[in-house]
Amino acid sequence: MTAVRVLTGATLALACASPAIAADGAKIFAETCQACHQPGGVGAPGLAPPLVSPIIANAASRQPDYPARVVMFGLSGTLPLAGGEAISSAMPPQQGLSDDQIAAVVGYVFRLNRAKASIKPADVARIRSQPGDSVELKRLRTGLAP
Numbered sequence: 382m383t384a385v386r387v388l389t390g391a392t393l394a395l396a397c398a399s400p401a402i403a404a405d406g407a408k409i410f411a412e413t414c415q416a417c418h419q420p421g422g423v424g425a426p427g428l429a430p431p432l433v434s435p436i437i438a439n440a441a442s443r444q445p446d447y448p449a450r451v452v453m454f455g456l457s458g459t460l461p462l463a464g465g466e467a468i469s470s471a472m473p474p475q476q477g478l479s480d481d482q483i484a485a486v487v488g489y490v491f492r493l494n495r496a497k498a499s500i501k502p503a504d505v506a507r508i509r510s511q512p513g514d515s516v517e518l519k520r521l522r523t524g525l526a527p
Contacts, residue, residue, distance in 0.1 A: 406489025409482050413475060422493045429470055432490050435463045435527040441496030447521050448487045449505050452478065454513035461526050480505040 410422070417429035424431030432448075440447040457471035478486070480502040491498045 405482070406485035406487075406492075409478070409486040410489050413478065414486065417472070422490060427468065427470075429472070430460055430462055430468050433493050436461075436522060436525045437490060438494040438496055439525040439527065441491045441494060441498035444521055444525060445487075445491075445498045445500055446504060446508055447518070447525065448490055449483050449500050449508055450513050450518055450521070452483050452486065453505070453509055454518065455515070456518050456522075457515050458519060460519065461523060463527055480509065 410418075411420075414422075414432075417425060418432050419425050419429070422432030424434075430436075437448060451472065452475050455472050455474035459467050459469045461467050475483075483505045484500050484502045488499045
């Protein structure tokens with residue numbers, strides 16, 4: 382009976398971890414991203430692209446590290462939007478965020494898109510150790526357009 386209780390407790394702890402990350406991601410989004418990308422990630426015309434978009438939904442299944450790369454390295458210039466539109470904008474690198482915080486906020490943005498993808502802090506650490514630039518990120522973004 383004790384083994385069953387331990388297993389049940391471990392299962393509950395794992396099940397509760399996701400909502401905790403979701404809450405952290407929502408909080409980090411509100412504190413760091415929302416001023417430009419607006420509540421719910423709808424974007425601000427002429428300022429910041431929407432994060433609820435087919436581009437981010439496609440990233441969830443085809444290039445889940447793309448949003449983390451944008452958070453870490455920033456992105457500037459003319460960016461294609463869904464529907465053939467474009468926006469000229471600049472997002473500075475969010476260098477003050479930890480690997481855990483980036484993983485949490487990217488997970489939150491994926492959930493805004495109803496995507497089941499996630500990224501782990503270890504993935505963020507791996508990405509952080511690689512070079513990144515706007516040219517590569519724009520190339521990735523173009524490949525994610527519907």
